[in-house]
Amino acid sequence: MEFAKQLQDATGKGYLSYSSIKHALNDIRLWEMYMAGQLRKESQALSFGSVYDTLLFEPNEYQNRFHTFDDKEICAEIGGKNPRATKRYKEWKEELYVDAKALGKDVVSEEDYIMAIDMISRLDDCGLLDSHLTGEVQVEFNTWIEDIPVRGFLDCKVPGIIIDSKSTRSIGGFKRDVFSFGYDIQAYIYTSVYPGNEFAWVAQEKAYPYLPALIHASDETLRSGEFKFWKAVDAIKEHFQLDRPATTFYKEFYV
Secondary structure, X not given: OHHHHHHHHHHOOOOEOHHHHHHHHHOHHHHHHHXXXXXXOOOHHHHHHHHHHHHHHOHHHHHHHEEEEOOHHHHXXXXXXXXXXXXXXXXXXXXXXXHHHHOOXXXXXXXXXXXXXXXXXXXXXXXXXXXXXXXXXXXXXXXXXXXXXXXXXXXXXXXXXXXXXXXXXXXXXXXXXXXXXXXHHHHHXXXXXXXXXXXXXXXXXXXXXXXXXXXXXXXXXXXXXXXXXXXXXXXXXXXXXXXXXXXXXXXXXXX
């Protein structure tokens, strides 16, 4: 199809993902940079999310992907009010990261590991682990929505429901997050690829007592995601019509 060919020619990729759609909706130059691999980043939130999801859905893979470190001994040796701010601590931690990367692993603190385990225990205690997080996990799809090639992974699929796991600062604020972070786009994509299924988030606060919630995507939310999806696709199609190199990676306009 024409769009798929244009996408492949312009980016070297044969599909759009939820993340790429979200960037295109925000700014087409950010989308261009994302597709070229220029927006890769690491953050504490992203790293914790990866640890949490691995322990939740693929616990047997944890040791293969992560190295858990305990810095109590080095902090005690350094002493002082804030040993983690010292040059010695930073050099110790950098060496730890280098060694882990050489083994193809990411580094995670013991505190984050314990918090993820405690959060999952809370999901087990309240029943959500068995009822909505035990099923087909990390289900990959590579298909089409009309003439748009899409690819992604479902966190979990139980009978009749697609589940996406989210850790959050506040369950009360999660409704805003759905729209501000574009989670509604994800809900639309996944339910389009798997029609006849409901979409829901299992969200959980990252502070004790790790309050969990089951949040169902309403028809209104799915319509919002649909509108954003096609708006982003239109922006990409318009971008393809511009006579401008695909490696510019900056905005240009008149005021």
